[in-house]
Amino acid sequence: MRPTLGFAKTALALICAGLISSTAHARMVELEDSELSEVTGQAFINLTTDSNAGINYTRVNFGMNVDTQLNMKKLQLGQYNDSVTRPGEALGTSDLLINNFALGTVNADDTINPFKIANPFLELAYSGNKVVGVRIGFGEAKGILSGDIQSLTGNIPIKIQGSAGPVFDQASGWEQFLLSIAGVTRNTRLEADATLVQTNGSADPVRATHAGMVNGQVLGCVSGCNLGGLSDALLSLFASSGCQVLSLATCFPLSNFQSLPVGNMAVSDSAATAAIEGAAKGFFISMQTQDVAWRDMDNNALINTLKGAFMNLPKYRDANGNMVAPINIDFEQAFNGIPRQDTCLGTATAGC
DSSP states (O other), rough: OOOTTTHHHHHHHHHHHHHHHSSOOOOOOOOOOHHHTOOOOOOSEEEEEEEEEEEEEEEEOOOEEEEOEEEEEEEEEOOOOSSSOOTTTTTTSSSEEEEEESSEETTTSSSOOEEEEEEEEEEEEEEETEEEEEEEEEEEEEEEEEEEEEOOOOOEEEEEEEEEEHHHHHSSSHHHHHHHHOOOTTTTEEEEEEEEEEETTTTTSSOOOEEOOOTTTTOEEEEEEEEEHHHHHHHHHHHOSSETTTTTTTTEEGGGOOOOESSSSTTTOOOTOOSOTTEEEEEEEEEEEOEEEEHHHHHHOOOEEEEEEEEOOOOOEEETTOEEOOOOHHHHHHHHOEEEEEEESSSSSOOO
16 A cells, blocks of 8 residues: 555645735835844744654644635545455555535625634654654644545544433433433433444444444433432443443435534633634644554644554644534434534535
């Protein structure tokens, strides 16, 4: 299997698209020596290097914030020829395949809700004098990611949290009785962790077509449980197995989720700071000809990526130091999917 590194061109194009979609206005102003002595700053572009396990890295950092809204007919990476493919995967499939990919959304009056990016970078990995990997990443990212998702390879944790009402709506009468015994009402707030899975509930980091609760995962009580801590103990008796808790589905096709919130969309940005409040951290897409460990930009740990294409949207630390999932949805969205938001100027909603 020999995936190519033509992805470097795509990565650079994505960064350039973001730069082009941003506008800036400036003029040259002469400064006196006394004024210059009070100015400090950092280069707009700088290089950093790293090494691990015989692999050397060179990263080009773009020290800037970008607000962008972009559309791409197809984001497809990691499709190999029919005679050399991933073991156990269907011929003709891809590591990453998202049709009508978009970042940011458009309102009915053609105003734009941009996808916000801070500190984008492009990084190359070398083994000797040979390039074995390339990735495009964002120090911070926040906004709506849209697309018709066909397959994903990578690390994408999801938090499902919200009112138990939709759970009751999906449950049978017997299951509603069991939930009531556990102290759960329609107004109880429940939570569950989800990730990329197979349709049998096993974790599936390679060419996954579904997301959901892995086998053994249980619902947890956030608030409103009548029995307090005992509710969690009782809920733990009903673990997800084979993509079900009792008869409730716990795994769902990725194609159901056509617009995903990246970061905490409930947190408003402050014009007084350069930071993006509520932004997810450590988002990158990479392509490598062998397994490569990339440096996480949030906690400095190493993220092991598989040969081929890989998308990393890891858990990150929020403003309070808590580890949170980059994508948060409620149970209504989990069961019924998320419709695509408009990403095109004009009449088209997708594929513009």
